Amino acid sequence: MKLNLRGIIPPMVTPLTENGEIDDKGLKRLIEHLIDGGVHGIFLLGTNGEGPSLSYELRRELVYKACEIIDKRVPVLVSITDTVFDESVKMCRHSKQAGADAVVIAPPYYFPISEDEMKDYLQHMVGELSLPFVLYNMPSCTKLHLSIDFVKFAKDLGALGIKDSSGDLGYLHDLIFTFKDSSDFSVIAGTESFLSSTILHGGQGAIAGGANFFPKLFVDLYNASLNGDLLEIEQLNEKVDHIYETIYNVGRHSSRITKGTKCALSVLNICDDYMALPLRRFDMRERNKIEEYIRQFQSSLTC
Template sequence: MKLVLKGIIPPMITPLSDNGELDIEGLKRLIEHLISGGVHGIFLLGTNGEAPSLTYKLRKELITKACAYIAKRVPVLVGITDTSLEHSLEIAEHSKKAGADAVVIAPPYYFPISQNEMRDYLDGLVPHLPLPFLLYNMPGCTKLHLSIETVQYAKSLGAIGVKDSSGDLEYSHELIDVFKEDSDFAVIIGTEAFLSDTINYGGHGAIAGGANFYPKLFVDIYNASLKQDLPVITELNKKVKYIYDTIYSVGKYESRITKGTKCALSVMDICNDYMALPLRSFEDREREEIKRYIQKLNIK
């Protein structure tokens, strides 16, 4: 059966314990929190999952245990982006064995590469993939803003969709326009503030970080957008703006969104907020600030 991507797919954080190992009980609670919130899939080892900071052993353990706990209730996507093609394929093969449904590919990080080099990379990687793949445009972390032509090339190799985290709404609209005749190719937004606009324009969903702690909020926005229920969309988007203005704005470093997301889950007693170096958890003052914001928003 062909995998169709749509709806809200949280880029799940990786729950860690104070010794850097996987927080198993937190992982179970988080997965149940997401699924009970109505999400349409779960994305492991993305940016919010701190994938580049984790050992291969821990990544594999996360994939194995998450797939077992999810138990095919929703599709599982796994980020395999790495500096080494061989290690990307290693994680892809492990994902297949664990029961994942698709892998996610961004440009290899560190070296700035061209669009042509990215296409060469796909030529070397895609024929060996054991699962369908989603392309991931994340220029803030990879130094490459995928061109429309590169996305089209990936589709010609079998890509089932693209996640755009460029923050460029005009580019996202162009992606939707280019692929609107192909119902099997999903355009998924990564900037959650663009969710309702993306659905109304013809996009397919969002890989929304805030759905880690408030999955139902984003599922409700998605459903309201499908129905074009403007009053509900307007009201729910006020809550998303509040998240941006508060939980995502605590701290002075660019890592504050991932840190704020983990901290929110911690104050909600879902999982620990320990981070993998080089990131560090919020201090008590920042944690109390996050706690006040969560209490004020009061979303179940």
């Protein structure tokens, strides 16, 4: 299948109610917010989507409802990474039935595995897939940093591209250089602050968490990078950097990025900020900080 994997693809949060169910109204508002902001695709059940913390039933429900609302307006990618091989295959089948366009595969977490074991795993997985797949490099969560040679192996198996969330800019540039002549393989940054560098070096886009709450900011930065508008790139990168210094810097734990993203959406009245355990939403003191930062950003974005 030919899928134009490019641009800004937010790793969409999963709107939840206080009882841990899908927030249907919040889900619709969020999807419309993203599409109105000009995003080029939507990624479900990733880290910001709290995928590993959701029950299989809830994951299936989220994919079905999201695909129904999106209605083919933009491509839908679904993470099927799991500790259980058969559950990944089942989620792929469900995603296809729901109308998704591709699945995203990272090394199964918990057990540390070798790259040779991952090759064997992926080869078996591809034989069971009913949708095209995108590779996901997330060593901080999977214990395995995928080498360039492994990515070549995955491409030969049919991978459409790779989302790199290693945080290693040199590695990302190496990926872009390695596959620069492969028009059918996309290199997508998972670190949103790398967006402009990715595009300027020949990459295809970013799965940017901040695009959940400020999609247009990241779409504008993507377009400026495509056009080589260095002044606008500099100005927009300052705003992206400021997200790291403010919204992503509230709270004491590494979960603060996911919590801050959901809290920002709640402050914007798009969806509530209830989290799936083990995460908990910010307390009122932390929420007040997010509210202030959002007010500051809204003023700067309209200037």
